[in-house]
Amino acid sequence: MKRQPIILVQGGQYGSEAKGAITGYICKTEAVNIAIRTGAVNAGHTVYYRGQKVVMQQLPCGWVNPNTQLVLGAGAMIHPTILAAECKMVTDITGADIRQRLWIDR
Numbered sequence: 850m851k852r853q854p855i856i857l858v859q860g861g862q863y864g865s866e867a868k869g870a871i872t873g874y875i876c877k878t879e880a881v882n883i884a885i886r887t888g889a890v891n892a893g894h895t896v897y898y899r900g901q902k903v904v905m906q907q908l909p910c911g912w913v914n915p916n917t918q919l920v921l922g923a924g925a926m927i928h929p930t931i932l933a934a935e936c937k938m939v940t941d942i943t944g945a946d947i948r949q950r951l952w953i954d955r
């Protein structure tokens with residue numbers, strides 16, 4: 850059985866470090882099966898989808914790859930209104946219901 854590598858994108862300072870852009874790029878160029886995000890809603894992550902700048906607060910930026918499962922992991926602070934708005938926004942942008950591949954840790 851072939852083992853898949855784990856890729857971790859973690860910032861070392863506060864503020865914009867391009868973690869979202871790096872994650873989106875990796876998910877678009879590699880066969881990333883799962884993208885997990887933890888953290889709070891005060892952090893914004895920017896990703897580009899078909900040339901369009903998209904700022905996320907809740908969803909993992911891995912949504913840019915339609916084959917990547919999305920996980921809000923243990924310890925993630927979830928704001929239901931923001932999450933619902935992002936799900937709608939990404940669904941509108943991609944034309945596919947993002948909730949079909951979104952998992953939330955209990």
